[in-house]
């Protein structure tokens with residue numbers, strides 16, 4: 001039986017060999033990259049190829065660099081005698097028939113590392129966690145999964161549901177840093193199932209606080225990018241988070257896993273040109289989040305298309321000549337445009353064509369009749385001059401203007417000259433204005449007549465609230481409305497309009513191709529089994545269209561944020577319960593393939609427009625075509641704190657079971673109540689004490705919204721460098737946050753101030769309190785102005 005130190009030094013040899021290989025791979029990729037850079041410019045094609053290669057090599061180098069820390073972290077010994085080393089990337093032995101030296105954690109061959117148990121060992125004798133610091137092996141933890149393993153340094157407890165318990169508990173006990181870390185070394189079985197779930201369709205992951213939803217969502221992104229790289233690299237993966245602070249908190253996880261092609265955005269970032277962080281007040285956010293807003297916007301667009309009244313034609317006067325446009329002619333033009341089924345701005349040319357036809361008819365009719373019958377000499381001269389300028393009249397001594405006109409009326413020229421007339425333009429704009437989403441929404445939210453006319457479904461009081469909230473600065477709640485408007489309006493400028501039309505045509509064509517493929521599928525009894533995969537199952541119309549599209553060398557994130565019509569290969573939404581119905585409409589448009597992972601907890605919903613149930617949220621988009629998974633173990637919050645939070649959960653959703661805490665901290669939450677006027681002074685003392693006590697870790701002071709500014713000052717005066725404000729720096733040792741800001745984050749230690757004030761703030765106050773109570777990984781102090789929050793907390 002070998003001692004642990006012998007084992008450690010054996011592993012050190014292997015790990016050192018792997019680092020040698022990593023250095024070799026990195027050296028080769030870097031040399032290749034320099035070679036590509038120094039290669040001559042060559043043809044345009046060469047340049048494109050060079051850019052593509054340098055991009056690919058660049059991301060390869062990023063991947064290799066990311067693997068440096070914790071390159072190899074596990075080993076599986078199989079019953080067959082095979083030994084597999086598991087790590088952040090795969091490394092093959094080029095000198096030995098490409099035998100795997102290290103297996104990527106995402107590869108199927110690694111799966112047992114996360115799922116084998118002594119009850120179901122899956123052919124694994126032993127699972128070993130290898131701990132390293134820099135390139136040095138510092139220790140090992142073994143799980144013996146079959147009785148035959150006698151030299152295990154620890155045996156897996158068959159009753160424990162945890163995989164690699166020692167390594168997991170060590171990871172959970174380490175101090176927080178203000179940045180989320182990857183958990184690739186200690187993924188648990190229920191988490192692994194979610195991470196490796198299939199790409200297709202909508203997967204909803206419900207889990208209480210600290211169950212690893214965010215961690216799982218990010219590892220799933222890395223897994224999907226690895227497993228479906230070809231498919232997802234083209235369209236990219238979008239990760240949506242609740243606010244920029246949260247996105248900064250999680251932003252290091254994917255790069256640490258070597259993945260850089262996911263875009264991390266908030267809903268406020270999803271409308272190009274209007275990147276906003278401004279939050280809307282809860283009342284108006286709730287109204288703006290309702291689905292009915294889509295109908296309101298559509299009605300408003302219709303209201304902005306005006307028609308002359310019956311019997312009161314619109315008289316378009318050009319050079320003193322009136323061309324009447326009556327209601328019937330305008331209605332016919334409108335119908336024609338609407339029949340095109342294009343969005344408003346793209347249908348406008350159809351309307352313009354129809355109206356111009358009417359005007360040209362009238363003008364031609366005037367010219368070919370006897371244009372001089374009812375015109376004064378002055379007007380004749382003006383027309384004659386105009387037409388000559390446009391080359392419409394033959395020159396010649398004896399040119400008879402009347403005859404010339406009849407012979408030379410060129411409808412195209414006539415149209416061009418009429419179309420340039422300001423009066424014609426004004427009439428067209430009045431009847432069918434070109435609209436930008438911003439202009440439309442501004443009119444809707446400011447012109448009382450338009451909102452009253454378009455939103456009869458809202459109460460007078462709701463309409464007033466919408467108007468009063470308008471400040472000229474867009475809010476996050478406006479972004480889905482702008483996007484909805486953009487969808488109904490279509491592109492505004494002609495170049496983008498052409499691009500949008502081209503893209504629609506490409507997709508329509510590709511859809512046609514797919515339809516033909518599906519249509520030509522065999523209908524034999526034997527072949528109609530469900531598991532037969534058709535082309536349409538593998539690729540959707542958009543992806544097929546992509547294959548034709550020219551290469552664009554910007555990164556996916558850049559392209560996606562610059563182009564509203566960009567659609568993603570997969571969308572992951574964290575804190576998905578917070579999104580309004582209108583925000584879901586936006587996201588569904590960004591993902592026509594409906595390949596999505598939504599993680600959240602309906603008991604933590606804080607946004608007034610957020611969801612109470614997953615079913616209610618998804619029904620309008622996919623009916624019941626979604627699947628659910630649940631995470632049940634709380635890795636963050638120690639049992640002592642969770643017992644306290646469970647009382648609040650009971651008030652939110654009676655009968656709901658909180659997730660089971662994986663550990664106890666041995667520290668009971670402390671509760672202090674002080675006279676209201678003494679609260680700031682006591683908070684200052686407590687913050688100072690806890691800031692010192694937290695050492696290398698992080699402390700959060702969570703306060704009610706209405707006292708955020710005041711108490712941030714109190715804490716800042718007591719603790720040097722304490723962060724606060726809209727986007728606080730989470731890497732500072734102490735940070736002051738509102739309950740809403742603390743969503744998704746975690747800290748070693750938390751001071752929670754005035755929980756009842758948080759609970760009473762708005763319809764979702766209790767949910768906010770539940771969030772605040774579950775942020776600490778170690779200890780919690782509750783400071784309240786008067787009565788204790790809960791009896792019996794010592």
Ligand SMILES: Nc1ncnc2c1ncn2[C@@H]1O[C@H](COP(=O)(O)OP(=O)(O)OP(=O)(O)O)[C@@H](O)[C@H]1O
Nearest residue numbers: 183186187188209210211212213214215635636744
């Ligand atoms: N398998 C794991 N191994 C190590 N740490 C883990 C694991 N799963 C989760 N954790 C840790 O538990 C903590 C909570 O995880 P995470 O933030 O993903 O939970 P969550 O469900 O999103 O929480 P909440 O809904 O409360 O924001 C994090 O520190 C995370 O790193």
